[in-house]
Amino acid sequence: MRSACSFLLLFLLAGCSPNQDPEVLTLGGPFEFTSQEPSRDGYLYTRLQVAETLLEVDEQGRLQPGLAERWETSEDGLVWRLYLRDGVRFHDGTALDAQVALAALRVARSKPGVIRAAPIEELRSEDRLTLAVRLSRPYSPLGAVLAHYTTAMLAPASYRADGNVGWMQGTGPYRLEDFDPPHRLGVARFEDYWGTPARIPRVVYLTGHRAESRALQVMAGQTDIIYTLDPASVDLLRRQPDVQVHSNPIPRTIQIKLNASHPFLAPLQARQALSLVLDRTAIARHVMRVPGSEANQLIPPGLAAWRLEQLPAARRDLPRARALLAGLGWEPGADGVLQRDGQRFALSMITYADRPELFVVATAIQAQMREAGITLDVSVVNSSGIVSGHHDGTLQLALVARNYGNIADPLGLLDADYGDGGNGDWGAMGWHNEELPALLRRLEAERDPLRYRAGAQRIAGLLSEQLPVIPVLYYTQQTAVSSRIQGFVFDPYERNYHLSRMSFQP
Amino acid sequence: MMTLVAKRLLQAALMIWSIGTLSYVLMRLLPGDMAFRIAAGRYGYDNVNLAASEAVRAELGLDRPAWQQYLAWLADLVRFDLGDSLVSGLPVAHEVSHLVLHTLQLAVAAFACAVLLALPVGLFAAFRAGGWFDRCSLVASAFLRAQPVFVIGLALVLLFSLHLKLFPVAGFNGSKYLVLPAVSLALVMAAVSSRVIRHSAVGVIRSAFFDFSRVKGLSFAQSFWRHGVRNAALPVVAFLGIQFAGAIEGIVMIESLFSWPGVGHGLAHAVFNRDVPMIQAAAMALGLIFVGLNLLVDIACYLIDPRERTEP
């Protein structure tokens, strides 16, 4: 027993080093990474500021200079010219010039990614620092595409012979130091950074799968910043003296994707009824713990051109929902479940594991639907299950989170979600609308802000009237930051953690 | 000796075959089209369309009859080609080999910890069988055994990470991160093995040959060292084989709780994500670790017990 005690003591002392290294910033988040491929895990490398893109996006979603210090578009909108910053060096010492940038873009085009959707005809270098992109038709989201992580600039030495990334050589203020997939990534300050160098010498990113463990990590002082907190932990962390919780709205919406060709869901009234059943206020307040995040339309605030400002707030109205359903022939049965011609109003709702809060919300929706006489069978699938359910037609309802700020301009995303006759993998399903795809096509070529806005409003109106997808809540990114961090900034587009601007409290 | 190895090898082969078959069934049972799922894993689900899935179908021969596919699946298994993850699209064999190292690290640390805990506790309880220490250790053992492993882990996290701030909560970034998961596992293992050690030692101390050794004139310490240890070790080592099953179950829980990048965590995560090739590879890796540990136990028993060697 005595030896056991002394052993334990030894163990304790061994671990008694301070949890927080003054040289290292530790980040935690749920994202698992498996490669250094920009097309797959690029978001992580732009967030950690290893890789940078030609253009950047500010908090309002406006394009900003990145590795290209300026850019211009020809009159007809078919040629984009980008003027690269001089003196930018990659982590391996190579200089960034038009040839290198071209090579990186060509690799990006050869892989899956947003750039493939752009109607690019030709990429060429006009001189050492000038890059020209010629399009087959005007495509306004190109700027956003060039700000997307999949088009990040990497040095030629990054690529192996097969075009895959061996070891990433970016241009950012941090260079990749340790790569330990899928759980740990270490970066160190790049001293030859073209801009303001980073203050904190090293940053470590750790994947944490359990939301509750992530919250505990920051409480224990083990981790400095935790991204994507689960709602339950938010209140707990708010009460901690040495932790600050930052709540930032992000252009992401929790929405119910539904199969509009399903006999129960085909009539508009049925979809309206489902929307009326939802008690978004209660979910926002008690489940997500962010009052005011109720969604009355799909496109989240922050994307002003796409918002219907006059739309009233979404409220629960059970009697109206019942009346609408009764109008469709649904009557409550003995067990309280609605019935019509011997069929019970029972549907399955799938959601996926990547975002912990989805399941929590799904549970609440399940209980609320039950009150209206609709039974939902909720299950969690792999996120590809949503897409495959969409394609094989088995999907009935799916609770998904959609990021409208993926490439700063929601146009590309809307095209993916509604472009196919009104449908898309993550958007509408079994809904038929030709007006919306046509509008999207038109907007891609639209360069006049006013007309762009008018089109955007029309699209938002269509989605809100037809309800091919039911909006539930807007996302608020909850981030816990240890009080020793100064200069924390949050990018609502989650492109960049701005680590280089942060420092430790002296 | 060779028969021991051969027996375990056969067992490993059977295990791999059964997991492979189960995974094959699993793959076919999953909702949706197999080609589609594999394409989603390879190219990311944003980039899947009919053409991509048809390409996969042709490449992997998914349009062949089921039995041909099954045979091909088994043939791949024999070549240790376990397929690509449906989530990351990377070869799972590579990913799992990475995870195995972490699991072994955790397992070795936990095992060492458990031995250091269980051995003194078990022996001391045995030397004073029926005494207060014996009874206390019985109660402690019963208490620990009535908990799921993760509750013990959570309790340790609350105490050592949140209140004392001695150890990190979760993750993997240095030896410090090993302490809490290893100790949680070790506590559970020691809860059982300390009692096994105690019983085994008491059995030896009360045995006729131990008495006779004393009567021959040897002291208690001499008798225990010369006759007690080896005889008491046999059932304890044999029990380790059973204990390892529990330990690996514990590893799945503990790795998951502490986000430890090991196979157990990989397995739980893969089950959660419906990533069949990963499930298959992780389950096989755990099975192989388990069979390997059992082989070590067999060899240890063989070395401890001279009777096994002289028997024809």
Place this chain on the structure above:
Amino acid sequence: MSVLLQVEALSVSANDVTLLEPLSLSLKTGEALTILGETGAGKSLLVQAIMGLLPSPLQARGRVLLDGQDIGRLKPALRARLWGRQLAMLPQEPWHALDPLMPAEQQVAEVYRYVGGLSAPDALERSRQDLAGVGLAGAAERLPGHLSGGMAQRLAFCAATAGGAPIVLADEPTKGLDASRRDQVAALLRRARERGAVLTVTHNIEVARQLGGHILVMRDGRLVEQGEAEELLARPKDGYTRALIGADPQHWPDITPTDGAAREPVLTVRGLHKSRGGRLLFEGLHMTVGRGEIIGISGDSGCGKSSLGDILLGLLPADGGEIRRAPQIARHRYLKLYQDPPAAFAPGIPLGRLFDDLIGLHRLDRRRLAPLLQRLRLDPGLLQRTSVAVSGGELQRLAIARALLLEPLLLFADEPVSRLDPITAREVIALLVQSATEQDCAVLLVSHDLELLRKTCHHVVSLGGRA
């Protein structure tokens, strides 16, 4: 002659129940003292009390003087210092008393090393000499599991006496050994007597006779009678002593049933042979068993007596030869009696129910049971109990009754009394032979005790080449 060990009014009790009544004895140099008695006589308690090895609820009173010092009052640790050095004890069951994982020579050498203080090579050398001295030179490196009972007892003797203690206490040292091995152990004890003194506990008259010296006869924790060996064995005064001596097969009257008419054969064996584990057990065995005949089968342990029985009863295939039974006789009329009576009954079930099962199965006449029990001197009340609640002698008689109910033609009795006390054993054998003969049932009686067979059988078959 100096007094080595003096025991004064030593008694043993458990929770106020006296198990061993006050007893005094003294052991002088060169003397042998033998305590004779059956199971439960408290003989082993006496030895344990002298050593200080009584299990916890038992308590000893009285004085044990060693060189004039009362060792009963010593602290356990100090008393343990005497073990091996002053007092040596031979274990009852040597197989259990030897470390199963340690080669024979090591188990002796360690005593020379740790008690005698010799260096490891010297200790091993001495140990090998000792083992050679008892005829175990070839077995020095074997594990106890590979030794026979007699070898194990000789090894245990070497180990126990290697510490050089003058006083040797031997607790039933010949239990389970056949005659030749029993005599070897007795010889060893006589040798120990020359170096100091020997106190032996046994139920075997022959051992007591061979050791000579002083004999104490005990029964139920009481001293019944004592005296010098020759005198006491020749002219016992107490009735119990007489019974005990009379129970030795040497003193049995010949109880072989008188020969009747020519017997029809129930079993004919021609050229039977069998080997096991690469060793030939027997070959060219010829035997004819007639109705009501009592045939003895003798041989040392491991010679294949039990295998022969199983072959004859059809439980084990023979390697070759011919076995012919009486024609058209039901399978269940060739039966077997077991060495260990409790092993032959389903435990935990009242014996009466087992008998009912049997009577029901063969539609027997229930009225035959009571006279049969009476014939075997069994109380019908025993049938209410389960097999574990009945004594060994009673259970073996019940086994005989169970067999005889089926009116068997042949009963193979495999060492039926070797686990029983002598007086009981004699009674059981006599009843077996008589009642079987009354039913005209042949008996194949297996025993390692040739004397017993001579007194009971028409003729004796020896296995293993020795007569």
Place this chain on the structure above:
Amino acid sequence: MTRRLLGLRRGQLAGLVLIAALVCFALLEGLLHGADPASQDLANPFAGPSLSEPLGTDQYGRSMLARLAAAVRLSLALSLLCVVTSATIGVAMGVVAGWRQGLLDKCMSLLLNIALALPGLVLVLLFASLAPGSFLMLYVGISAVLWVEYFRVVRAITRRVAASPQVQASRMLGFGALYCVRRHLWPAIVGPVLTLAAFGASASILALAALGFIAVGLRPPTAELGLMMVELFPYYNEAPWVLAQPILAVFLLVLGLNLLAGGEE
């Protein structure tokens, strides 16, 4: 240790009382209280204990009494089902394999070898992944793990008993195999099988909770002890008493069954 009731030792008796109390709690709640364990009241999270809600409410304002009782019922039902199934299969196969030996025994031992090559939870996980969230698969998976022990133990006992003099004696006296099973084998295996059953029940309760904890077991809103622990853990600071309830329930269930199994081995 000497005093016995119903043939049980003191520790076993304590276990029996504990399990009986939990069964009563679970059943009586269903009869007397009977609230829907899934019905939410989002405005009333973590209400303290009151007359109508003696155990308070959880983060969704669901009745903890109803949830806890439902979870205990679920755990007990699953463990009972698993134990009965696995014991029936394991004992039957063990008896057959031990009695007949030969080829049949070899085949069954092969099966045993495969089952033994995988730690139980991994096997359960594999089954759980066949049909996630399905009670049936958990049941099949856990039973598939548990039968092994019965088979091993029963087979060993059967081999021993079948080769024993007592069975030889009965066979020679003319009794059939059925009689030998009834009189000799059954009394020998019933004790160990009951002990295994109690351990098996506690193992299945732990497995169920473990699967809930790593989110591959039953799906919410099912009230299941492991799942409740995971869901409530983030609120450990806010409502420790609520978190303590499922932990305590598992603890008592497993402790009770372990005690009932008796002995330490």
